[in-house]
Amino acid sequence: MATWTPEEVRAVLDGREPNRLRELVQFLIASALAGRARLLLEKPWLRAASRGPEDDVQEVLTALFNDKPPPDARLLRRFGDYPGFVAGEAAFPSYVMGVTKNILQRNYRKYRIAxxxxxxxxxxxxxxxxxxxxxxxxxxxxxxxxxxxxxxxxxxxxxxxxxxxxxxxxxxxxxxxxxxxxxxxxxxxxxxxxxxxxxxx
CATH class of the missing domain: 1.20.140.160 (PhyR, sigma-like (SL) domain)
Known part of the structure; x- marks a missing residue:
């Protein structure tokens, strides 16, 4: 799917159809990797605290789907539900990349600082x-x-x-x-x- 709208994201989450969920997850992985790369490019000093792309992406997916009971995927459901939202092809990847940068920056500092x-x-x-x-x-x-x-x-x-x-x-x-x-x-x-x-x- 080239463009994910807020309605389509929520429909996939509510429907829980395996193929659609898999498609969503693959998109999230690509966007999370892009967000991680951008964060480390903007703030290279954080590289020392990174645990690697696989672990970082897993952290992001866990936060996006909120797998702690109940698994409500609240961060994903917030996509589009904020002031100034502009629909378009870049909207969802930009949202996921922004969330990724916030999550990873917080986690790098949380887990590693003495x-x-x-x-x-x-x-x-x-x-x-x-x-x-x-x-x-x-x-x-x-x-x-x-x-x-x-x-x-x-x-x-x-x-x-x-x-x-x-x-x-x-x-x-x-x-x-x-x-x-x-x-x-x-x-x-x-x-x-x-x-x-x-x-x-």
Whole structure:
């Protein structure tokens, strides 16, 4: 099917006819892979947290179909049900790609960040979030927004420290810097994050 309309998507979900469901799933897989590729192209520092295309696509399909009881596929059913929706051939793939980017970006950070170590480095700003912050949707939105505002070199260091969790020696080798330079960059990174999380200029 070249164009999926909201009505057609809901009809397939409600009808549960195997061939139509298979057709929908194949379309979703292709769109999810495209969304994943676009996300990693736009934010290459997230590559370190990716578990691979198959696992990532499975995460997206699980979220789209919401296989936890009851399996209501609420994300798929929301397609077209929002302000500003414009029907067309690109509407459904664009929707799925957008959902994919949001799901994967959240999951990359949720599963891999060393929250306790980061909380300790942030000090008072990080107070309490080592236990609750990564599960608090409001705090997560603020934190993800802060990460998005970091420059590329700070993102890279964040991934090495709190995602890959490399030791300082390994980071020095990776970046081609001495220990003092890495600690200086880390200090600047923490200061930037504190300011972003507290809304300071």
């Amino acid at each position: 929250w306790e170590e980061l909380a300790g480095d942030l000090g008072e700003v990080g107070g309490g979030f080592a236990q609750a912050g990564s599960n608090d949707p409001t705090w997560r939105l603020d934190f993800d927004a802060a990460l998005d505002k970091l420059p590329a070199d700070a993102h890279e260091l964040f991934v090495l420290l709190y995602v890959q969790q490399l030791d300082i020696k390994a980071i020095c080798e990776r970046l081609g810097l001495d220990v003092d330079a890495v600690y200086a960059r880390k200090s600047r990174l923490i200061k930037r994050l504190r300011k972003l999380l507290t809304g300071e200029d």
